Structure formats: C-alpha cells, structure tokens
Amino acid sequence: MKKIKVVKKQILQRKGDLHSKSYKVESGLLRSYTIDDKGKEHIFMFGPEGWIVTDYVSPNEPCELYIDAIEDSVIVPIEKTSSQDIDLKKFIKRIRVLQNRVIMLMSASAVDRYEHFISTYPNIIQRAPQHMIASYLGITPEALSTLKSQRLRSKKK
Amino acid sequence: MKKIKVVKKQILQRKGDLHSKSYKVESGLLRSYTIDDKGKEHIFMFGPEGWIVTDYVSPNEPCELYIDAIEDSVIVPIEKTSSQDIDLKKFIKRIRVLQNRVIMLMSASAVDRYEHFISTYPNIIQRAPQHMIASYLGITPEALSTLKSQRLRSKKK
DNA sequence: TAAATTTCTTAATCTACATTAATGTATAAA
DNA sequence: TTTATACATTAATGTAGATTAAGAAATTTA
Numbered sequence: 001m002k003k004i005k006v007v008k009k010q011i012l013q014r015k016g017d018l019h020s021k022s023y024k025v026e027s028g029l030l031r032s033y034t035i036d037d038k039g040k041e042h043i044f045m046f047g048p049e050g051w052i053v054t055d056y057v058s059p060n061e062p063c064e065l066y067i068d069a070i071e072d073s074v075i076v077p078i079e080k081t082s083s084q085d086i087d088l089k090k091f092i093k094r095i096r097v098l099q100n101r102v103i104m105l106m107s108a109s110a111v112d113r114y115e116h117f118i119s120t121y122p123n124i125i126q127r128a129p130q131h132m133i134a135s136y137l138g139i140t141p142e143a144l145s146t147l148k149s150q151r152l153r154s155k156k157k
Numbered sequence: 158m159k160k161i162k163v164v165k166k167q168i169l170q171r172k173g174d175l176h177s178k179s180y181k182v183e184s185g186l187l188r189s190y191t192i193d194d195k196g197k198e199h200i201f202m203f204g205p206e207g208w209i210v211t212d213y214v215s216p217n218e219p220c221e222l223y224i225d226a227i228e229d230s231v232i233v234p235i236e237k238t239s240s241q242d243i244d245l246k247k248f249i250k251r252i253r254v255l256q257n258r259v260i261m262l263m264s265a266s267a268v269d270r271y272e273h274f275i276s277t278y279p280n281i282i283q284r285a286p287q288h289m290i291a292s293y294l295g296i297t298p299e300a301l302s303t304l305k306s307q308r309l310r311s312k313k314k
Numbered sequence: 315t316a317a318a319t320t321t322c323t324t325a326a327t328c329t330a331c332a333t334t335a336a337t338g339t340a341t342a343a344a
Numbered sequence: 345t346t347t348a349t350a351c352a353t354t355a356a357t358g359t360a361g362a363t364t365a366a367g368a369a370a371t372t373t374a
Contacts, residue, residue: 025270034260034263042260042264044260057249058246065256095255096221099221103191103221105202105262105295106262107199109332129352130351130352136333141352141353143332145354147331149354262333267360286321288321299362300321301322302324306323
C-alpha cells in the first residue's frame with residue numbers, strides 16, 4: 001500500500017505490457033487510452049482523485065490500454081490478484097459508467113455527448129486539454145471546437 | 158435456482174423497472190437494449206447460452222435497459238444481492254467485452270466493427286436478424302446491407 | 315393456402331463529422 | 345526575451361453513414 005508520485009506525462013503502462021495493475025488515484029489526474037493503427041489516440045477513461053484506473057484484462061494477459069498522468073499525481077498501485085478486497089459497489093459503479101459510455105456512443109450525437117460530459121465531469125473539462133476531451137467523446141479537436149462556438153452563440157439571446 | 162422458460166419476444170425487464178435481476182442463459186438467446194428519444198433501439202449486448210445478461214445498475218436503482226428473448230430460451234434469474242457467489246473471472250471477462258466495445262465504437266469503421274463481430278460471435282450472426290446486428294454495431298440496417306454486398310463483391314476475384 | 319406482417323435490399327439524396335490547411339494563441343524551452 | 349513547440353480556432357472540402365422511399369423476400373398468422 002505505498003503511495004507513488006508521478007509527474008505529468010509519465011507513462012504507467014503501455015499496451016502489450018504484462019503484469020498490469022490497477023491504480024488508485026489519491027490526487028491528480030490519470031487517463032487510459034488506446035492508439036489505433038493510424039496512430040490516433042482514443043481516451044478510454046479519465047481517472048481523477050478517488051477513482052481507480054484499470055485495464056480490464058486478466059492479470060496474466062498483455063495490456064490493451066496505455067495509462068499515463070495528465071497532471072502530477074499521487075497514486076497507489078494495486079495488484080489485481082488480490083481479488084478479495086474488491087469493493088463490489090464501487091466496481092459496479094464503474095461498470096455503469098462504461099455501460100453509459102457505450103449507450104452514449106451508440107445513440108447520442110456529438111453535441112449531446114459533450115453536454116452529458118460537462119454535466120457529469122464538470123471539473124475534468126477544466127483540467128484536461130480540449131483535444132483529450134474530444135478524444136474521449138470520439139470526435140476530432142476541430143469538431144469539438146466548432147461545436148463549442150456554436151453552443152456559445154445559441155446560448156446568448 | 159429455478160429455471161424459467163421464456164418464449165421469443167418475451168420481455169424480462171423494462172427500462173425504469175425496479176428490482177432488476179441478472180439472467181443466466183441455459184439455452185436460447187437474450188438481448189439487452191435501450192430505446193432512445195426517437196424510438197430507436199440500440200442493442201447493448203447479446204446473451205447466448207452460457208452468458209449472464211445484466212443491467213449494470215445497483216439492485217435498488219431503476220433499470221437502464223430493456224431485456225427480452227430473441228429465441229425461446231431457458232434462463233435462471235439471479236438476485237443481484239447475492240454478491241458472494243460472483244465468479245470474478247467471468248465478471249472481468251464480461252467487462253473486457255464492454256471495454257473492447259467502447260474501443261471499437263471509438264476507433265473502428267462500420268466495416269471493421271462488422272468484421273470483428275463475425276469473427277467474435279459467428280453463431281449470433283446466424284441467429285439474430287440483421288437489423289439487430291446493425292443495432293449492435295451502431296449503424297442502420299440499410300448501411301449493414303450495403304456494407305455486406307460490397308464485402309461480398311470484393312471477396313470474389 | 316393466402317394474406318399480413320416483418321425483414322432485407324437497392325438506390326438517391328442529405329448531413330454530421332472528418333480531413334486538410336492556414337492562422338492564432340498559449341506554454342515551455344533556449 | 346526570443347524562439348520553438350504544443351494547443352486551439354476557423355473555414356473549405358470530402359466522405360461515411362443516415363434518411364427516405366419503394367420493392368422483393370421471408371416469416372408469421374389466419
């Protein structure tokens with residue numbers, strides 16, 4: 001149960017690595033993401049303080065995701081083998097986020113996904129750069145930028 | 158632990174229902190899905206024999222998903238409260254499917270998602286109607302249809 | 315069996331978002 | 345402070361997949 005300090009941009013895990021761990025975030029902000037064959041990053045999840053960031057693969061399988069720090073952070077690495085001490089309620093909560101994510105990606109437009117994101121994670125909007133928000137939403141930074149200015153224009157009467 | 162027979166099209170759970178359960182599929186095929194504000198269905202997961210179909214909400218929260226039978230099926234309803242008897246390995250496997258789903262939806266084209274689907278769930282292709290496959294892939298039935306005939310044409314030399 | 319309903323295909327048109335590219339603005343490094 | 349690098353905006357053009365519509369197959373029901 002030792003805490004570790006990591007600096008911004010520090011990589012904790014790469015795709016293909018073995019012995020993947022979970023990371024409890026004490027302070028700061030992590031992210032997990034994939035890189036597709038065209039070299040494009042796709043953010044899977046943000047991990048602000050209080051969250052646990054995991055790649056959902058079995059402890060002996062190679063990782064699917066990259067994990068790195070968006071801000072200087074303090075984290076606690078957790079061995080996945082210690083399956084005992086899993087807080088099931090928290091676990092289900094995190095899966096629910098995933099479930100919502102899939103539903104969102106399938107049924108909502110980019111604007112709706114953005115609206116949903118800012119109401120669900122207002123503080124992350126402030127802390128992560130735009131292109132990462134875009135990456136999480138599944139759109140390009142350019143699309144997010146135009147979407148935002150259209151939103152602004154329509155809000156002032 | 159009693160088995161229940163359900164017939165094709167029988168609805169097991171509606172969005173908003175309380176006391177959501179998990180359903181172990183002994184035989185047949187279930188699906189879970191949402192209906193968006195335009196009345197469009199979006200299939201979240203298929204549940205063939207051996208699978209457990211769940212809406213990932215806490216047992217006391219209202220459901221997010223509809224669950225019904227695509228084929229006549231035999232199922233075992235499981236109370237969610239019995240958190241003890243959860244097979245963690247199977248649980249993680251199912252989350253992994255979800256993780257892959259998100260990654261796919263974010264980074265792959267409709268064709269690639271379809272290719273991935275047929276190689277991962279070859280038997281479901283045969284058993285579920287096309288429009289449901291389309292719904293799972295996040296495209297329209299028309300798009301899937303054209304995509305399929307293009308694929309066929311390009312395969313014969 | 316026929317009739318009704320559901321499912322699948324094909325084609326024309328439309329639209330949300332991607333791509334490309336050029337310009338502007340921060341942040342970090344020298 | 346200047347220069348370089350990363351990040352954000354805006355606009356023009358392109359494209360995957362949506363929508364619409366109409367007909368053909370298949371499946372269900374009577």
